Amino acid sequence: MxxxxxxVNESIMxxxxxxxxxxxxxxxxVKLGITAPKQIAVHREEIFLEIQKxxxxxxxxxxxxNELDKIWKDREKK
Amino acid sequence: MKxxxxxxxxxxxxxxxxxxxxxxxxxxxxxxxxxxxxxKEAFFGCLQSCDNPEPAFVVISPFTVCPEYxxxxxxxxxxxxxxxxxxxxxxxxxxxxxxxxxxxxxxxxQAPLVINTARRRGAQVIMPEAxxxxxxRLWKEEPTRVAKGKK
Numbered sequence: 001m002x003x004x005x006x007x008v009n010e011s012i013m014x015x016x017x018x019x020x021x022x023x024x025x026x027x028x029x030v031k032l033g034i035t036a037p038k039q040i041a042v043h044r045e046e047i048f049l050e051i052q053k054x055x056x057x058x059x060x061x062x063x064x065x066n067e068l069d070k071i072w073k074d075r076e077k078k
Numbered sequence: 079m080k081x082x083x084x085x086x087x088x089x090x091x092x093x094x095x096x097x098x099x100x101x102x103x104x105x106x107x108x109x110x111x112x113x114x115x116x117x118k119e120a121f122f123g124c125l126q127s128c129d130n131p132e133p134a135f136v137v138i139s140p141f142t143v144c145p146e147y148x149x150x151x152x153x154x155x156x157x158x159x160x161x162x163x164x165x166x167x168x169x170x171x172x173x174x175x176x177x178x179x180x181x182x183x184x185x186x187x188q189a190p191l192v193i194n195t196a197r198r199r200g201a202q203v204i205m206p207e208a209x210x211x212x213x214x215r216l217w218k219e220e221p222t223r224v225a226k227g228k229k
Protein backbone atom coordinates (compact mmCIF):
# COMPACT_ATOMS: atom_id res chain seq x y z
CA MET A 1 0.00 0.00 0.00
CA UNK A 2 1.29 3.44 -0.90
CA UNK A 3 1.00 5.75 2.11
CA UNK A 4 0.94 9.51 1.58
CA UNK A 5 0.42 12.23 4.14
CA UNK A 6 -1.94 15.07 3.23
CA UNK A 7 -3.22 18.18 4.95
CA VAL A 8 -6.81 19.43 4.68
CA ASN A 9 -7.58 20.58 1.13
CA GLU A 10 -4.65 18.67 -0.31
CA SER A 11 -5.29 15.93 -2.88
CA ILE A 12 -4.02 12.74 -4.41
CA MET A 13 -4.27 11.83 -8.09
CA UNK A 14 -4.79 8.23 -9.14
CA UNK A 15 -4.14 7.93 -12.84
CA UNK A 16 -5.41 10.83 -14.89
CA UNK A 17 -9.04 10.69 -13.84
CA UNK A 18 -9.35 10.01 -10.13
CA UNK A 19 -8.76 12.63 -7.48
CA UNK A 20 -9.11 12.21 -3.71
CA UNK A 21 -9.21 15.37 -1.61
CA UNK A 22 -9.06 15.69 2.17
CA UNK A 23 -12.11 17.87 2.80
CA UNK A 24 -12.14 17.94 6.59
CA UNK A 25 -10.43 16.35 9.57
CA UNK A 26 -12.34 16.18 12.82
CA UNK A 27 -10.99 14.07 15.65
CA UNK A 28 -10.34 10.62 14.22
CA UNK A 29 -12.67 11.14 11.27
CA VAL A 30 -11.46 12.17 7.86
CA LYS A 31 -13.89 13.48 5.28
CA LEU A 32 -12.73 12.63 1.76
CA GLY A 33 -13.95 14.04 -1.51
CA ILE A 34 -13.67 11.79 -4.55
CA THR A 35 -13.69 13.00 -8.12
CA ALA A 36 -13.89 10.13 -10.60
CA PRO A 37 -15.49 9.38 -13.96
CA LYS A 38 -19.06 8.04 -13.75
CA GLN A 39 -17.94 4.60 -14.91
CA ILE A 40 -15.90 4.06 -11.78
CA ALA A 41 -17.96 2.96 -8.79
CA VAL A 42 -16.86 4.44 -5.47
CA HIS A 43 -17.97 2.82 -2.22
CA ARG A 44 -17.01 2.53 1.41
CA GLU A 45 -14.93 -0.64 1.62
CA GLU A 46 -17.13 -2.40 4.15
CA ILE A 47 -20.22 -1.92 1.95
CA PHE A 48 -18.47 -3.40 -1.07
CA LEU A 49 -17.19 -6.34 0.97
CA GLU A 50 -20.68 -7.02 2.31
CA ILE A 51 -22.15 -7.11 -1.20
CA GLN A 52 -19.31 -9.36 -2.32
CA LYS A 53 -19.90 -11.72 0.60
CA UNK A 54 -23.64 -11.82 -0.04
CA UNK A 55 -23.13 -12.58 -3.74
CA UNK A 56 -20.80 -15.45 -2.92
CA UNK A 57 -23.29 -16.84 -0.43
CA UNK A 58 -26.11 -16.48 -2.96
CA UNK A 59 -24.09 -18.32 -5.61
CA UNK A 60 -23.66 -21.25 -3.22
CA UNK A 61 -27.41 -21.96 -3.06
CA UNK A 62 -28.02 -25.58 -3.91
CA UNK A 63 -31.80 -25.82 -4.05
CA UNK A 64 -33.25 -26.27 -7.53
CA UNK A 65 -35.29 -23.41 -8.95
CA ASN A 66 -38.31 -25.66 -9.56
CA GLU A 67 -38.30 -26.90 -5.97
CA LEU A 68 -38.00 -23.35 -4.65
CA ASP A 69 -40.87 -22.24 -6.85
CA LYS A 70 -43.02 -25.10 -5.59
CA ILE A 71 -42.37 -24.15 -1.96
CA TRP A 72 -43.21 -20.54 -2.80
CA LYS A 73 -46.49 -21.45 -4.50
CA ASP A 74 -47.47 -23.68 -1.57
CA ARG A 75 -47.02 -20.70 0.71
CA GLU A 76 -49.59 -18.69 -1.23
CA LYS A 77 -52.12 -21.49 -1.08
CA LYS A 78 -52.26 -21.41 2.73
CA MET B 79 -24.27 -21.68 -28.62
CA LYS B 80 -24.51 -24.35 -25.97
CA UNK B 81 -23.89 -23.46 -22.35
CA UNK B 82 -23.70 -25.63 -19.25
CA UNK B 83 -26.12 -24.43 -16.58
CA UNK B 84 -26.57 -25.02 -12.87
CA UNK B 85 -30.26 -25.91 -13.00
CA UNK B 86 -30.96 -27.03 -16.56
CA UNK B 87 -27.91 -29.02 -17.67
CA UNK B 88 -26.98 -27.97 -21.20
CA UNK B 89 -28.97 -25.20 -22.87
CA UNK B 90 -28.91 -23.65 -26.29
CA UNK B 91 -28.75 -19.85 -26.09
CA UNK B 92 -28.69 -17.22 -28.79
CA UNK B 93 -25.92 -14.63 -29.00
CA UNK B 94 -28.51 -11.88 -28.64
CA UNK B 95 -29.65 -13.37 -25.32
CA UNK B 96 -26.23 -12.85 -23.79
CA UNK B 97 -25.98 -9.99 -21.30
CA UNK B 98 -22.56 -8.41 -20.88
CA UNK B 99 -21.60 -7.30 -17.39
CA UNK B 100 -18.46 -5.22 -18.09
CA UNK B 101 -17.37 -5.25 -14.45
CA UNK B 102 -18.63 -8.74 -13.67
CA UNK B 103 -20.20 -8.80 -10.19
CA UNK B 104 -18.62 -8.16 -6.78
CA UNK B 105 -17.12 -11.52 -5.85
CA UNK B 106 -17.09 -12.58 -9.52
CA UNK B 107 -15.21 -9.85 -11.39
CA UNK B 108 -14.19 -12.11 -14.28
CA UNK B 109 -17.67 -13.45 -15.02
CA UNK B 110 -18.87 -11.00 -17.65
CA UNK B 111 -21.39 -12.93 -19.73
CA UNK B 112 -24.75 -14.03 -18.40
CA UNK B 113 -28.16 -15.10 -19.62
CA UNK B 114 -31.42 -14.46 -17.79
CA UNK B 115 -33.48 -17.63 -17.61
CA UNK B 116 -37.05 -17.19 -16.56
CA UNK B 117 -40.07 -19.39 -16.94
CA LYS B 118 -43.08 -17.07 -17.30
CA GLU B 119 -45.07 -19.10 -14.78
CA ALA B 120 -42.34 -19.04 -12.19
CA PHE B 121 -41.70 -16.56 -9.40
CA PHE B 122 -37.97 -17.18 -9.37
CA GLY B 123 -35.63 -16.71 -12.30
CA CYS B 124 -31.95 -17.37 -12.79
CA LEU B 125 -29.02 -15.26 -13.91
CA GLN B 126 -26.75 -17.90 -15.36
CA SER B 127 -23.08 -17.41 -16.24
CA CYS B 128 -22.38 -18.33 -19.87
CA ASP B 129 -18.83 -19.37 -19.20
CA ASN B 130 -19.43 -21.88 -16.44
CA PRO B 131 -22.33 -23.57 -14.61
CA GLU B 132 -21.21 -21.51 -11.60
CA PRO B 133 -22.15 -18.90 -10.71
CA ALA B 134 -25.88 -18.97 -11.26
CA PHE B 135 -27.95 -16.63 -9.16
CA VAL B 136 -31.58 -17.10 -8.16
CA VAL B 137 -33.29 -13.79 -8.88
CA ILE B 138 -36.69 -12.15 -8.54
CA SER B 139 -38.20 -8.89 -9.61
CA PRO B 140 -37.77 -6.53 -6.62
CA PHE B 141 -41.21 -5.02 -7.29
CA THR B 142 -42.88 -8.24 -6.19
CA VAL B 143 -41.71 -7.61 -2.62
CA CYS B 144 -41.39 -3.84 -2.79
CA PRO B 145 -43.93 -2.25 -5.16
CA GLU B 146 -42.42 1.23 -4.81
CA TYR B 147 -38.83 0.08 -5.30
CA UNK B 148 -36.64 2.73 -6.89
CA UNK B 149 -33.18 2.78 -8.36
CA UNK B 150 -31.42 6.05 -8.98
CA UNK B 151 -30.81 5.79 -12.71
CA UNK B 152 -28.04 8.31 -12.59
CA UNK B 153 -26.18 5.91 -10.34
CA UNK B 154 -26.79 3.16 -12.86
CA UNK B 155 -25.06 5.34 -15.43
CA UNK B 156 -21.89 5.09 -13.40
CA UNK B 157 -21.61 1.45 -14.27
CA UNK B 158 -21.42 1.90 -18.02
CA UNK B 159 -24.93 0.68 -18.65
CA UNK B 160 -25.54 3.46 -21.13
CA UNK B 161 -29.23 3.55 -20.38
CA UNK B 162 -31.12 5.88 -22.70
CA UNK B 163 -34.26 5.68 -20.63
CA UNK B 164 -35.96 3.92 -17.75
CA UNK B 165 -38.07 1.85 -20.13
CA UNK B 166 -34.98 -0.10 -21.21
CA UNK B 167 -34.08 -1.06 -17.65
CA UNK B 168 -34.87 -4.48 -16.18
CA UNK B 169 -34.36 -4.74 -12.43
CA UNK B 170 -33.58 -8.01 -10.70
CA UNK B 171 -32.66 -8.78 -7.10
CA UNK B 172 -30.44 -11.67 -6.03
CA UNK B 173 -31.91 -14.21 -3.62
CA UNK B 174 -29.78 -15.94 -0.98
CA UNK B 175 -31.11 -19.30 0.22
CA UNK B 176 -29.51 -20.80 3.35
CA UNK B 177 -28.77 -24.50 2.72
CA UNK B 178 -31.66 -26.66 3.89
CA UNK B 179 -33.75 -23.66 4.98
CA UNK B 180 -35.52 -22.28 1.90
CA UNK B 181 -38.10 -20.40 3.98
CA UNK B 182 -35.29 -18.31 5.41
CA UNK B 183 -34.38 -17.04 1.96
CA UNK B 184 -33.50 -13.35 1.73
CA UNK B 185 -33.38 -10.97 -1.19
CA UNK B 186 -30.73 -8.29 -1.69
CA UNK B 187 -32.57 -5.00 -2.21
CA GLN B 188 -29.50 -2.91 -1.47
CA ALA B 189 -27.61 -3.93 -4.60
CA PRO B 190 -29.97 -4.75 -7.46
CA LEU B 191 -28.96 -6.00 -10.87
CA VAL B 192 -29.77 -3.42 -13.50
CA ILE B 193 -29.98 -4.69 -17.04
CA ASN B 194 -30.14 -2.52 -20.12
CA THR B 195 -32.35 -4.70 -22.27
CA ALA B 196 -31.75 -2.57 -25.38
CA ARG B 197 -27.97 -2.83 -25.26
CA ARG B 198 -27.77 -6.23 -23.55
CA ARG B 199 -25.58 -4.90 -20.76
CA GLY B 200 -25.88 -5.31 -17.02
CA ALA B 201 -24.33 -4.40 -13.71
CA GLN B 202 -24.95 -4.66 -10.00
CA VAL B 203 -25.70 -1.20 -8.64
CA ILE B 204 -24.77 -0.73 -4.99
CA MET B 205 -27.00 1.83 -3.25
CA PRO B 206 -26.62 1.73 0.55
CA GLU B 207 -27.88 5.30 0.91
CA ALA B 208 -31.35 4.37 -0.43
CA UNK B 209 -32.09 2.54 2.82
CA UNK B 210 -33.12 -0.82 1.40
CA UNK B 211 -32.06 -3.95 3.27
CA UNK B 212 -29.28 -6.26 2.16
CA UNK B 213 -31.28 -9.27 3.39
CA UNK B 214 -35.03 -8.89 3.08
CA ARG B 215 -36.89 -11.96 4.31
CA LEU B 216 -39.01 -13.38 1.46
CA TRP B 217 -41.19 -15.55 3.65
CA LYS B 218 -43.18 -13.18 5.79
CA GLU B 219 -46.61 -13.79 7.24
CA GLU B 220 -48.03 -10.37 6.54
CA PRO B 221 -48.24 -8.69 3.12
CA THR B 222 -44.78 -7.50 2.22
CA ARG B 223 -44.03 -3.87 1.93
CA VAL B 224 -40.63 -2.30 2.40
CA ALA B 225 -40.74 1.34 3.37
CA LYS B 226 -37.94 3.44 1.91
CA GLY B 227 -35.41 4.18 4.60
CA LYS B 228 -36.31 1.14 6.67
CA LYS B 229 -33.37 -1.20 7.39
